[in-house]
Amino acid sequence: MSDFPEEPIYQQLARIGKALASPVRLRLLDVLDQRERTVEELAQAAGVALKNTSAQLQQLRAAHLVTSRKEGSRVYYRVADDRVSRFLGELHGFAHDRLADLRDAVRERLASPEGVTAHELAARLSHAGTLVVDVRSPADYAAGHVPGAISLPLAELRDRLDELPKEAEIIAYCGGPYCAVSAEAVRVLGEHGYTARTLDGGYLGWRRADQPAGG
Amino acid sequence: MSDFPEEPIYQQLARIGKALASPVRLRLLDVLDQRERTVEELAQAAGVALKNTSAQLQQLRAAHLVTSRKEGSRVYYRVADDRVSRFLGELHGFAHDRLADLRDAVRERLASPEGVTAHELAARLSHAGTLVVDVRSPADYAAGHVPGAISLPLAELRDRLDELPKEAEIIAYCGGPYCAVSAEAVRVLGEHGYTARTLDGGYLGWRRADQPAGG
DNA sequence: CTCAGATTCTAAGGATCGTTAGAATAGCAT
């Protein structure tokens, strides 16, 4: 135990660092940042064991990064406020341009051609000819989506191709920045002769870039 | 070990969190962010054992938060680039407005009346009547300081009071945001009839607010 | 070439953290 005089202060600061030091907690934060969820929904969406999800949520709550509200027998968690969301966005950007290993891991998982940034997409929304497709679940879509986007979950994509005009340029997105679903959708669309690209960062990237959540 | 499909990505992200999860490493970063230092200078300035300083520096380097250069038999470390400095500033601000315990720890250590923010000080520099006093070591002063500030280490303050015009409003600052030296200087100045306040965040806060480092 | 100083590498004990099983709590339905 070394102890310089400012240690109590830095110990407090380190609480935030500690909260961000676990892959599981970072994952939970990203999933929660998309929308409020119950513990069970969260555990399933994040792919983390239920008991572990609950345990990690206690730590995130101790660091005041998430808050919960009780409704009946369920507990709903959400990211504490907008500042947490913004800070997480900054952490992602900071880590991304600092760690080549992170960029490699992302590239290996997504393996998709370059996507459109949130800013580029915002500029295009005012023009016709761009069709934005939300490939998440209808529940996710209902909780908020890019203005003008249509809901078209990946599972239904092949059956509903006739709803998509051939000449449109399609931008597909899913939830998190590392979600592979939109990349898969782009692949399928490409096979059927469409021009399609992903939205970098997904819906979360869109919101973290301060873009509006359309109703 | 839980493993959701995005785990390798979040594992990389967590490397940044882990680097920021230790009070000692956060302290080293703050001291290094003030200026480049050798391992020994850093260890002494931070109040951390030399062996431990070296060990923690290896971890900070692995996370690409610091870089080193060798000059003769000494190794100089510094914060990797401006983005690290900015991110640390954001982390401090984020933690500060989130953790009441952190605010309490700061208040307990500094116990000084409210200081001036970097932004306020910047606005005042153009007017006469404000005297900015740098109470750090001459070496720190030489490495960069608030434009127009005079160097007056705390140890010499009592002997050099006659250099300070009684009618000036004095702003004193030291290195880090949690350095108590400027608060002590303000106390001494107050005893001698001066109007004096501290600069919130010290020199580091000044730089992190994107203010110029005067020569 | 040898010596002294600065820093890092290696190794190891102790502390802390991550994970999960099992018990406990709280709310709703009957």
Place this chain on the structure above:
DNA sequence: ATGCTATTCTAACGATCCTTAGAATCTGAG
């Protein structure tokens, strides 16, 4: 009340991290 569901608490094991002693490396000086 009783049972059922959702969630948290308690306890415990293994994994990881923090810290520091001791050996090793590198540099400049004599």
